[in-house]
Amino acid sequence: MASDQQPACVSCEPKGLCGGKGLLTLKEGAWANNPLSIQVLGICSALAVTNRLENSLVMGAALIFVCVGSNLLVSLLRKHTPHRIRMIAEVAIIATFVILFDQFLKAFYWDMSKQLGPYVGLIITNCIIMGRAEAFALQNPPILSIVDGVANGLGYAAILAIIGFFRELLGTGEVMGHPVPFTDWYTPNQLMILAPGAFFALGIVIGIFNAFKGPEPEEKK
Amino acid sequence: MKGNLYALAYAAVLGTVCALLLTAAAAVTAPYRQANAEAEEVLNILRVLQVPLQDDTSARQLGEVFKSNVREEQRGDVAVYVYSPSADQGAIALRFAGPGLWGPIKGFLALEPDMKTIRGVTFYEQEETPGLGGEIVSSAFREQFVGKSIVDQNGNPGIVISSAGETAPNKVDAISGATMTCDKVQAMLNSAIGDILKEKN
Structure with missing residues (x-):
């Protein structure tokens, strides 16, 4: 890897963020290669916690925190980690950040912690985090890895927020727990806050995203 | 190496x-x-005793409501929470606990002042399978207990959680797909019921 030979991000200063790679990484993670809508990773939590916008936002924040933290640490240790145990090391690092966030929620946002239930803990096995650590942080310098973590976290959080917003709006007629004015004519559709509604919403969002992005690169072959 | x-x-x-x-x-x-x-825990005791509560009661207010409405008492070996300054003097709540399918289950059982009729059941700790055993916390399951007797027709203590069909004053419908959880909940409820009835006599 070319970037591996450079010491951590020395080239940052002259050409913008990480030698111009920063913006590309950001765009790649958050949009062009969005972990949820393009790669369709981590959909378990995306289906489970998106019945309210508030839950989706907290879950998105959790993912950004964990992804940035684990990417940074994995990247810092990338030259010292023995290749054979790198995955165990990654999981240990990821689990540490997840439990930190879980403890924080349990201590200061008890009600939110109850609502998210086991899904905060399950971030440990979220494919997005592990994928970014394996595919990106192991080969790239720390600052760029942070950017990648933010990008992927944001990409995930944004999709979660979109799904959460529409599921809550259509399912309960509320936004962030507040009733929307002038919608007396609308009968909330309970289906949207139940599991099938999550599948519909996620499917539609993925469909729209892919329509905007154009055909998959493989189809050009 | x-x-x-x-x-x-x-x-x-x-x-x-x-x-x-x-x-x-x-x-x-x-x-x-x-x-x-x-x-x-306090919130669960207040709920199961049906102490009137506002939705947005803060944690500290909860403590005050608890202090002014509920008296802790020891009846033999059983610690009970008595809803004291109310019109229906003496409804009590007692804790039950035991192993569930995946982890410990803990909750409160509230009895009317006659010590025979169930006022309510809540669970404040459980790790059962979401959607199956986890449904014990749903109001649909818990509300079945309200008004049920803790003794059967012949006066034998115990509550029965089993499949629909039979009717008895001490029987509630189990959750299909959650037989293990229901059996375990039945066992821990019955152990608590046995304890409190023993203390009464």
Whole structure:
């Protein structure tokens, strides 16, 4: 890897963020290669916690925190980690950040912690985090890895927020727990806050995203 | 060989650092988590006794409502919470606990002042399968208990959680797909019922 030979991000200063790679990484993670809508990773939590916008936002924040933290640490240790145990090391690092966030929620946002239930803990096995650590942080310098973590976290959080917003709006007629004015004519559709509604919403969002992005690169072959 | 040693040392150091971090975090947040757990318990006692509550009652107000409405009392070996200054003097709540399918289940059982009729059941700790055993916390399951008797037609103590069909004053419908959880809940309820009836006589 070319970037591996450079010491951590020395080239940052002259050409913008990480030698111009920063913006590309950001765009790649958050949009062009969005972990949820393009790669369709981590959909378990995306289906489970998106019945309210508030839950989706907290879950998105959790993912950004964990992804940035684990990417940074994995990247810092990338030259010292023995290749054979790198995955165990990654999981240990990821689990540490997840439990930190879980403890924080349990201590200061008890009600939110109850609502998210086991899904905060399950971030440990979220494919997005592990994928970014394996595919990106192991080969790239720390600052760029942070950017990648933010990008992927944001990409995930944004999709979660979109799904959460529409599921809550259509399912309960509320936004962030507040009733929307002038919608007396609308009968909330309970289906949207139940599991099938999550599948519909996620499917539609993925469909729209892919329509905007154009055909998959493989189809050009 | 050298590589193996290095990998071992690396794993040991990384593991220790992670463990230390988590221990520190757990120590810092312990008092807050403890307070949250206590508030949760208090809230469950108040709910199961049907003490009137506003939805947005803060944790500290909960404590005050609890102090002014509920008296803790020891009846033999059983600690009970008595709803005292109310028109229907003497409804009580008692704790039940036991192993569930995946982890401990804990909750409160409230009895009307006649000590025979169930006023309500709540669960404040459980790790049962979401959607199956986890449904014990749903109001649909819990509300079945309200008004049920803790003795059967012949006066034998116990509550029965089994499949639909039979009717008895002490029987509630089990959750299909959650037989193990229901059996375990039945066992822990019956153990609590046995204790309180023994103390009464």
